[in-house]
Amino acid sequence: MEKLSVDPKSSPGGKTSNLAAARASLLACSALLLAMFLLVGVLLISIAHHLNHDAGEHNRLDIENALLSVERTAGSTVKDYAFWGDAYQNLHQKVDVEWAFVRQNVGSTLSTDLGFQGVFVVDPTDRTVYSVIDGQLQSVAVQDWLHTPIDTLLAQAREGAANSQSVSRLVNADGTPAVLAAAALTPGTDPNVKADAGPASVLIFVARLGPERLEALGRDFGVEGLRVAPASASTSTLALRDNAGVVQWTSEDPGHQLLVLVVPLIAVAGLIFGLMAWYIQRRTTAAARVMDSNYTTLQASRAALAISEERFRDVAEAASDWIWEVDVHLRFTYLSERFEVITGLARAECLGHAVDDLLTSDQGPLSSWFKDHARRVNAIVQCNYLSGDGKVHICRLSVREIPGQGYRGTASDITEEVEARRRIEYLSQHDALTGLANRTRMQEFLEGKLKASPTLERPLVMLSVDLDRFKPVNDLLGHAAGDEVLNQVSRRLQGCLRGDDLVARIGGDEFVLVVANMSSPLEVETLCKRLIDGIELPFYITEHEVFISASIGIAMAPADAILAEELLRYADIALYEAKDGGRNTWRFYAGDMNARIIERRQLESDLRHAIKNEELRLDFQPRYRIEGKRLAGAEALVRWEHPQRGLLGPDVFIPIAEETGLILPLSNWVLHAACKAAALWPDDVMISVNLSSTEFQRGHLVARVKSVLADTGLNPARLELELTESVMLNDEKIALSIMQGLKALGVRLLMDDFGTGYSSLSYLRSFPFDGLKIDRSFVGGLTASGGDQSIIQAIVGLGRALSLTVTAEGVETDDQLKALKDVHCDEAQGFYLSQPMDAQAISDLIGDRTD
Ligand code: C2E
Ligand code: CA
Numbered sequence: 001m002e003k004l005s006v007d008p009k010s011s012p013g014g015k016t017s018n019l020a021a022a023r024a025s026l027l028a029c030s031a032l033l034l035a036m037f038l039l040v041g042v043l044l045i046s047i048a049h050h051l052n053h054d055a056g057e058h059n060r061l062d063i064e065n066a067l068l069s070v071e072r073t074a075g076s077t078v079k080d081y082a083f084w085g086d087a088y089q090n091l092h093q094k095v096d097v098e099w100a101f102v103r104q105n106v107g108s109t110l111s112t113d114l115g116f117q118g119v120f121v122v123d124p125t126d127r128t129v130y131s132v133i134d135g136q137l138q139s140v141a142v143q144d145w146l147h148t149p150i151d152t153l154l155a156q157a158r159e160g161a162a163n164s165q166s167v168s169r170l171v172n173a174d175g176t177p178a179v180l181a182a183a184a185l186t187p188g189t190d191p192n193v194k195a196d197a198g199p200a201s202v203l204i205f206v207a208r209l210g211p212e213r214l215e216a217l218g219r220d221f222g223v224e225g226l227r228v229a230p231a232s233a234s235t236s237t238l239a240l241r242d243n244a245g246v247v248q249w250t251s252e253d254p255g256h257q258l259l260v261l262v263v264p265l266i267a268v269a270g271l272i273f274g275l276m277a278w279y280i281q282r283r284t285t286a287a288a289r290v291m292d293s294n295y296t297t298l299q300a301s302r303a304a305l306a307i308s309e310e311r312f313r314d315v316a317e318a319a320s321d322w323i324w325e326v327d328v329h330l331r332f333t334y335l336s337e338r339f340e341v342i343t344g345l346a347r348a349e350c351l352g353h354a355v356d357d358l359l360t361s362d363q364g365p366l367s368s369w370f371k372d373h374a375r376r377v378n379a380i381v382q383c384n385y386l387s388g389d390g391k392v393h394i395c396r397l398s399v400r401e402i403p404g405q406g407y408r409g410t411a412s413d414i415t416e417e418v419e420a421r422r423r424i425e426y427l428s429q430h431d432a433l434t435g436l437a438n439r440t441r442m443q444e445f446l447e448g449k450l451k452a453s454p455t456l457e458r459p460l461v462m463l464s465v466d467l468d469r470f471k472p473v474n475d476l477l478g479h480a481a482g483d484e485v486l487n488q489v490s491r492r493l494q495g496c497l498r499g500d501d502l503v504a505r506i507g508g509d510e511f512v513l514v515v516a517n518m519s520s521p522l523e524v525e526t527l528c529k530r531l532i533d534g535i536e537l538p539f540y541i542t543e544h545e546v547f548i549s550a551s552i553g554i555a556m557a558p559a560d561a562i563l564a565e566e567l568l569r570y571a572d573i574a575l576y577e578a579k580d581g582g583r584n585t586w587r588f589y590a591g592d593m594n595a596r597i598i599e600r601r602q603l604e605s606d607l608r609h610a611i612k613n614e615e616l617r618l619d620f621q622p623r624y625r626i627e628g629k630r631l632a633g634a635e636a637l638v639r640w641e642h643p644q645r646g647l648l649g650p651d652v653f654i655p656i657a658e659e660t661g662l663i664l665p666l667s668n669w670v671l672h673a674a675c676k677a678a679a680l681w682p683d684d685v686m687i688s689v690n691l692s693s694t695e696f697q698r699g700h701l702v703a704r705v706k707s708v709l710a711d712t713g714l715n716p717a718r719l720e721l722e723l724t725e726s727v728m729l730n731d732e733k734i735a736l737s738i739m740q741g742l743k744a745l746g747v748r749l750l751m752d753d754f755g756t757g758y759s760s761l762s763y764l765r766s767f768p769f770d771g772l773k774i775d776r777s778f779v780g781g782l783t784a785s786g787g788d789q790s791i792i793q794a795i796v797g798l799g800r801a802l803s804l805t806v807t808a809e810g811v812e813t814d815d816q817l818k819a820l821k822d823v824h825c826d827e828a829q830g831f832y833l834s835q836p837m838d839a840q841a842i843s844d845l846i847g848d849r850t851d
């Protein structure tokens with residue numbers, strides 16, 4: 001304002017009194033308006049300030065929570081490793097680097113998968129005896145690496161061991177906040193490892209919260225741009241606990257947004273008033289202006305120059321970018337004040353230096369870029385520089401030539417943008433839970449490897465791995481436990497591979513491994529064995545010991561296929577074969593599918609005659625109450641006495657019957673024969689019949705069962721139908737109404753093969769079952785030492801809660817039966833108790849009962 005007003009008295013001749021009067025009134029008016037605008041402005045700014053303040057407090061809380069959660073996770077991870085018998089033996093009782101580092105038990109995967117850049121073991125004399133830094137084995141004392149004493153931490157970790165607790169805290173590791181988690185090594189729940197007397201060694205994990213990690217962490221908790229604050233930062237900062245440093249974030253500034261919204265409106269109003277004032281002024285002062293023109297022009301242009309300079313300075317300092325100028329030798333001649341704030345570098349030190357001293361471009365020295373490109377209109381280049389805190393930052397320079405003098409332009413810091421882009425790229429290629437490659441990445445990798453043309457001698461091997469018995473872990477122990485198992489499985493799988501091979505997670509519990517440089521099938525088999533052995537080792541999840549296993553399908557390029565998709569499909573087919581082959585095993589894709597298809601056709605046509613020709617036969621397998629070992633019932637199992645092939649089991653022909661629709665006449669025959677046989681048995685012996693899911697959807701099941709009961713005169717309460725969950729998969733509503741129809745007849749419904757399907761648990765709750773049969777794969781895992789007991793115990797508890805009779809299938813040993821008795825399982829069936837037998841043998845057995 002000051003610069004614009006022209007003093008009439010000092011003007012030549014002093015003859016502008018009209019002008020002065022007009023200006024005086026105009027000035028008064030403007031002052032009034034200005035005061036009004038100022039008032040509104042002050043009010044707005046104060047509201048905005050409050051809003052910003054509140055948002056800042058929220059962000060501070062979110063950041064504290066975020067850090068707490070990292071600490072908590074680190075604490076529980078270090079605990080998992082420290083309270084572990086093997087670790088106790090191999091890191092405390094002696095320090096076995098082969099076990100810990102080479103075999104990846106406590107090695108580089110902690111850095112690559114879990115983000116712990118520092119892993120240390122400190123022995124009872126407080127000496128660091130094992131250290132892995134950034135995935136490399138090193139001999140550095142933890143204190144030296146951290147530049148901070150850790151005596152209290154060690155003492156607390158040792159104290160905490162008594163109540164199975166770890167300690168964690170934040171520290172400042174060379175300017176970067178870091179999470180430090182420590183736990184004393186103890187044998188955990190391992191009954192085979194004895195604890196020594198005397199102080200324990202302590203396991204320490206350190207997770208540095210570098211820029212990328214901090215930013216991602218902040219984002220997870222709704223805070224944008226979380227980073228270590230530069231010394232100059234004054235707003236949006238938070239001093240971390242334990243003197244771990246000061247962080248800063250990009251605040252949302254709701255107040256600022258408010259201003260952005262309202263200020264333009266006020267500005268428009270101001271503009272309208274201004275225009276009016278200007279119009280009036282123009283009319284009243286036109287004449288005087290002509291007379292004063294020489295003088296005024298001079299003053300006005302000076303004023304305009306001053307304003308323009310001021311405007312430039314304002315823009316330069318308010319913008320988030322910094323402004324630079326270089327001379328023809330590409331030496332800095334000007335740097336705006338923002339330069340210091342943004343880069344943390346001193347202007348005075350950079351002025352006069354060549355651009356190459358400060359900035360580098362990805363394509364080489366920036367000076368060469370200037371030579372080739374800088375003359376273009378709108379030239380832009382991306383550069384890196386080292387900021388004051390020693391970190392690499394990325395900025396985008398826009399460049400404009402000042403003819404004959406050099407260049408000038410702006411520089412915008414785009415570090416965060418580039419990092420965000422990198423992160424999105426990473427996320428689109430990786431599985432969020434395990435950090436393994438996802439399907440997209442795997443396919444790219446596979447295609448890349450196939451381009452390198454693998455040979456028969458050096459094939460590319462593709463392994464399709466599927467976990468057996470994983471689903472119940474999820475269902476019964478919760479998703480967190482399931483996630484933990486998946487994470488541990490990922491680590492174990494990775495631990496079996498070399499660095500340039502790939503492990504991807506492509507589905508819930510499905511993994512794909514792409515392995516190169518295998519010289520023989522034997523080598524592949526050795527790898528498969530190692531993978532399965534690795535997965536079969538127990539998982540310790542909270543207080544549970546969990547056992548799972550895996551099946552593997554193998555396809556190889558170029559022998560089986562040379563296209564990525566085909567290779568995947570063949571590995572999947574081989575996987576099904578492995579699952580068919582009894583799980584926990586592997587199968588190579590076999591090209592003789594054709595031969596098998598022809599054989600199947602033949603069986604199909606034979607099966608059409610089997611019922612008519614009376615080639616089918618039923619065996620019965622007894623089922624016992626575990627308490628008192630009393631016979632509770634028998635399961636009818638169909639067999640086919642094939643005239644050429646001999647006795648065939650249901651696994652061979654039931655799938656064919658299902659595909660061809662022959663399942664209906666077959667199942668009618670079974671139902672009829674089973675009920676007829678059972679009608680002759682005493683009233684307290686049940687008969688179980690297996691139903692196929694395909695017959696469930698078609699063929700009036702309720703009417704069929706009703707007519708069989710009427711024909712044979714069997715008491716409906718003695719008939720049990722065994723269903724698998726696939727029955728419910730197609731259309732739950734129809735399935736439910738059929739099941740209700742069956743219940744109305746008075747028969748009992750059992751869920752067969754419980755635990756092998758995907759959703760058994762939810763089905764049990766919402767469908768009218770009377771009992772469940774635990775799949776024999778779980779019973780097989782029961783051993784004298786406990787084995788699968790946790791899962792079985794959970795299933796039995798669940799059965800009890802839902803008032804279901806729980807039967808364990810496939811009991812083969814006395815130990816298993818005892819273990820089942822220990823967990824109060826109701827009934828058992830299996831070769832140890834009795835093999836399936838023919839109709840005569842079972843009625844003899846029933847007749848011989850002593851009770
Ligand atoms: P499932 O319902 O799980 O039947 C139990 C199977 O486990 C039987 O095999 C039985 O012989 C076997 N088994 C019994 N105890 C033990 C043991 O201690 N250890 C081991 N390893 N196995 C044991 P089977 O008879 O070969 O039957 C296989 C499957 O065929 C049955 O599995 C059932 O799903 C199906 N199936 C059998 N009969 C019929 C039928 O009449 N209709 C339909 N739709 N399916 C049937
Ligand atoms: Ca069954």
Ligand code: CA
Nearest residue numbers: 752753773809
């Ligand atoms: Ca079964």
